Amino acid sequence: MDTSNFYVDHLAWCGLIALNMARQTGAVSSAAQENLFLCRWLATAEKKRLFRRELANDIRWLLREGREKGLRADLPGKLEYLWRASSSDLLAQNDLFRLQHVMHAITLTGINYGVLTESEWEGRYAVKLSQKVPGVFLRKNDLETGFDDDGRQVNPLAVRITAALPAVDALLKRAGWQRHAITADPLLHHLMICTEEG
Structure with missing residues (x-):
């Protein structure tokens, strides 16, 4: 997880927005469904190369965490951390x-x-x-x-x-x-x- 990556906040933001939209439409209603949704979202992002090349390792790492650890991976928490750590509001x-x-x-x-x-x-x-x-x-x-x-x-x-x-x-x-x-x-x-x- 490379929080120094200049573009990682964009990846995290997109993942959190996609998850929130899935929650609002009722497509996701449990922690297990959140993990599955984010694994699929990350796999699509990786396969279609939706993000900059610099984010490939971050995407692979998050995907591996979600697949290997399941709920314990806390993918929403990891995305939240990446977004906060990369944005300027944390130090405020x-x-x-x-x-x-x-x-x-x-x-x-x-x-x-x-x-x-x-x-x-x-x-x-x-x-x-x-x-x-x-x-x-x-x-x-x-x-x-x-x-x-x-x-x-x-x-x-x-x-x-x-x-x-x-x-x-x-x-x-x-x-x-x-x-x-x-x-x-x-x-x-x-x-x-x-x-x-x-």
Whole structure:
């Protein structure tokens, strides 16, 4: 999924419009039908070369996801993410919304995402994370104290990351967030909003 592709917002927009029209006409009325509709729509787009050559890999990837994962692929969610990530309105949202958007995008790419309680985060009953299983895990207490009433970040968010850092960084950057490594623990990082200097 290449959100840096200049034309991907057009593909996502067309897919979302086609799906919405199918919903309005009653041709699609369940999640299973949505997945089938979008798989057929993508297959037609690929076969008839309806979009620019630069989008061929994106179309193939979405089609493969829909066919192999079925409902779990969440093709409407992936298209929504691609459209939002490629359009300028994402950075106009508050910090909390943009973080939620990133975490949703992370799950769409197949990376595990979780929020850990204090006992799961550290101590005797802490969750043991494996670097063989890509994941991003936020500390629940930081989520509860990290934002003001308007959704602006007021404190750093502790996060443990077992996923490939360049992939996570790319998703964070697109939504106006950045990661800072904590040297004492290779999995521990802080998430902060991007600043002019950062």
